Amino acid sequence: MDDFPLDIAYPDLFDDEEAALLSRAQLPPQRFRPRKRIVRAGDLLNQSAYLVDGFLCRYASDRLGRRQIVGLQIPGDYTDLPAYALGQLEHDIDSLGPAVIRMTPHAELDRIEHQRPMLSRKLWRISLIDAAIHRYWIFRLGRLSGHTRLANFFCEMFLRLYARGMAEPGGYPLPLTQADLAEIVGLSSVHVNRLLGGLRNDGICTLQDGRVEIYDLGKMFRVGEFTRDYLYLPESVERRVAALLR
Amino acid sequence: MDDFPLDIAYPDLFDDEEAALLSRAQLPPQRFRPRKRIVRAGDLLNQSAYLVDGFLCRYASDRLGRRQIVGLQIPGDYTDLPAYALGQLEHDIDSLGPAVIRMTPHAELDRIEHQRPMLSRKLWRISLIDAAIHRYWIFRLGRLSGHTRLANFFCEMFLRLYARGMAEPGGYPLPLTQADLAEIVGLSSVHVNRLLGGLRNDGICTLQDGRVEIYDLGKMFRVGEFTRDYLYLPESVERRVAALLR
DNA sequence: CGCCAATTTGACGAACTTCAAGGGTTGTGG
DNA sequence: CCACAACCCTTGAAGTTCGTCAAATTGGCG
Numbered sequence: 001m002d003d004f005p006l007d008i009a010y011p012d013l014f015d016d017e018e019a020a021l022l023s024r025a026q027l028p029p030q031r032f033r034p035r036k037r038i039v040r041a042g043d044l045l046n047q048s049a050y051l052v053d054g055f056l057c058r059y060a061s062d063r064l065g066r067r068q069i070v071g072l073q074i075p076g077d078y079t080d081l082p083a084y085a086l087g088q089l090e091h092d093i094d095s096l097g098p099a100v101i102r103m104t105p106h107a108e109l110d111r112i113e114h115q116r117p118m119l120s121r122k123l124w125r126i127s128l129i130d131a132a133i134h135r136y137w138i139f140r141l142g143r144l145s146g147h148t149r150l151a152n153f154f155c156e157m158f159l160r161l162y163a164r165g166m167a168e169p170g171g172y173p174l175p176l177t178q179a180d181l182a183e184i185v186g187l188s189s190v191h192v193n194r195l196l197g198g199l200r201n202d203g204i205c206t207l208q209d210g211r212v213e214i215y216d217l218g219k220m221f222r223v224g225e226f227t228r229d230y231l232y233l234p235e236s237v238e239r240r241v242a243a244l245l246r
Numbered sequence: 247m248d249d250f251p252l253d254i255a256y257p258d259l260f261d262d263e264e265a266a267l268l269s270r271a272q273l274p275p276q277r278f279r280p281r282k283r284i285v286r287a288g289d290l291l292n293q294s295a296y297l298v299d300g301f302l303c304r305y306a307s308d309r310l311g312r313r314q315i316v317g318l319q320i321p322g323d324y325t326d327l328p329a330y331a332l333g334q335l336e337h338d339i340d341s342l343g344p345a346v347i348r349m350t351p352h353a354e355l356d357r358i359e360h361q362r363p364m365l366s367r368k369l370w371r372i373s374l375i376d377a378a379i380h381r382y383w384i385f386r387l388g389r390l391s392g393h394t395r396l397a398n399f400f401c402e403m404f405l406r407l408y409a410r411g412m413a414e415p416g417g418y419p420l421p422l423t424q425a426d427l428a429e430i431v432g433l434s435s436v437h438v439n440r441l442l443g444g445l446r447n448d449g450i451c452t453l454q455d456g457r458v459e460i461y462d463l464g465k466m467f468r469v470g471e472f473t474r475d476y477l478y479l480p481e482s483v484e485r486r487v488a489a490l491l492r
Numbered sequence: 493c494g495c496c497a498a499t500t501t502g503a504c505g506a507a508c509t510t511c512a513a514g515g516g517t518t519g520t521g522g
Numbered sequence: 523c524c525a526c527a528a529c530c531c532t533t534g535a536a537g538t539t540c541g542t543c544a545a546a547t548t549g550g551c552g
Contacts (some may be wrong), residue, residue, distance in 0.1 A: 042475070058478040062358040063471050068388040070381040076419045082378065085371040090378055113367075117359060124370050131373065132336055132378035134329065139306045142432030144315040144463040177520070177530065183371040186388030188509050193532065219478035225309050229288070392539075423498065434541050439500060 009076025025108035048080035054099030062178030143208035151224030175210040255322025258480030271354035294326035300345025343421035397470030421456040
């Protein structure tokens with residue numbers, strides 16, 4: 001249908017017919033340059049985005065304009081399901097690197113829901129997994145030390161990308177600067193810089209040129225004190241991951 | 247039908263017929279003592295809880311067993327919608343004070359969804375607002391200083407309870423110890439104790455005997471740098487709140 | 493009273509922030 | 523081709539926030 005890597009990214013969740021239904025409902029792809037505003041807080045939304053390629057971040061800012069990234073979307077994510085039932089968002093969404101998006105008008109989603117209630121239930125499920133990821137971010141920020149927090153975040157991104165075939169045990173793409181990373185883990189960019197140095201010296205991993213290089217996957221998961229239950233990985237992925245992390 | 251304060255808590259969301267439908271689907275109330283496990287992570291769930299009275303907390307623990315509370319439910323919350331589409335939870339849920347819950351079997355929700363697709367959409371909406379609250383907790387933990395973080399949290403609980411008629415400008419019930427509060431805001435209980443002392447000395451508010459006493463509502467919202475957009479308050483509540491905080 | 497849980501206080505050290513400066517890379521225009 | 527700007531990464535030094543350990547205090551409740 002087109003030359004983008006992912007048309008529908010949840011092979012374990014949707015059957016062929018559902019995938020076709022969703023795919024047909026999507027508008028043609030739109031391309032965005034790096035670091036462009038995709039959705040502005042408060043805008044009225046009548047369509048939702050499926051992220052074909054690239055990375056997006058959700059963020060809110062405090063009074064001084066310092067940002068906190070509250071969520072990261074990877075290729076294959078339905079990034080905007082909140083907008084469907086809410087009609088607007090309370091936070092902004094930006095592209096990180098270049099991004100390709102396909103919009104689905106909410107009217108189409110209504111039609112699909114009417115035709116196939118189960119499909120709408122599955123979309124609900126996706127948004128509930130997103131919420132579980134949010135809860136884990138709360139845990140990470142509230143209870144983990146800087147060192148652990150960084151490693152833990154890299155673990156999450158490894159698994160989420162691995163489940164889409166976009167990560168290898170040796171590394172994966174992650175188009176973030178150290179300043180972005182600081183806005184994710186709730187630390188200053190200076191401190192993140194030092195912590196990254198620590199992870200590098202410990203032979204765990206690095207972040208350079210928009211890529212995480214993993215030197216020791218097992219160590220990364222141990223240092224990160226990572227648990228993956230909250231990702232609700234499909235059974236097929238879960239098996240491969242379990243083997244990888246044995 | 248029974249003598250509990252709230253049977254269905256979203257008067258702006260559900261019409262009478264929907265409320266009746268939901269109410270009829272609920273099993274008889276169950277009472278829980280303070281600090282009892284309501285849901286255990288990983289348990290298979292075939293029913294979801296509506297919180298009639300009392301407070302619940304969701305939490306995850308790190309390797310050393312230190313807890314991080316990742317969500318707080320107040321009377322009138324559908325606490326367990328995640329369980330509906332996921333079938334299990336990745337975190338535990340405990341009662342704080344005594345609590346009264348009415349379970350709705352998932353089979354009943356299925357039936358309702360079939361009968362009234364709009365109703366299921368509204369439940370989805372509720373779970374999306376929960377997710378927005380999660381995102382705000384991420385922001386609070388990542389970007390706000392201890393002082394601000396505490397005041398900010400008290401602001402959220404004030405508004406959520408106010409929307410249910412359970413808070414007054416002078417204060418509201420919040421059955422938390424300082425240790426619980428520490429597990430919410432991601433600080434040590436000792437530090438929370440000192441910060442609470444600061445808020446008291448500044449004439450802002452206190453937490454004592456499971457109640458937040460508010461001395462200066464406007465100051466609390468200013469110090470907390472609070473914004474309420476993420477709560478998606480019903481229009482009627484929003485108007486009253488805007489007048490209150492003018 | 494005596495016990496228990498919750499709160500409070502002090503002292504010290506660790507984690508983290510801020511300010512500041514320097515260096516590397518890339519892209520752009522003269 | 524070089525100069526320059528912009529951006530990102532790195533490092534140092536000093537100060538603040540926050541955690542940990544420990545002990546004392548308070549207030550219910552049997």
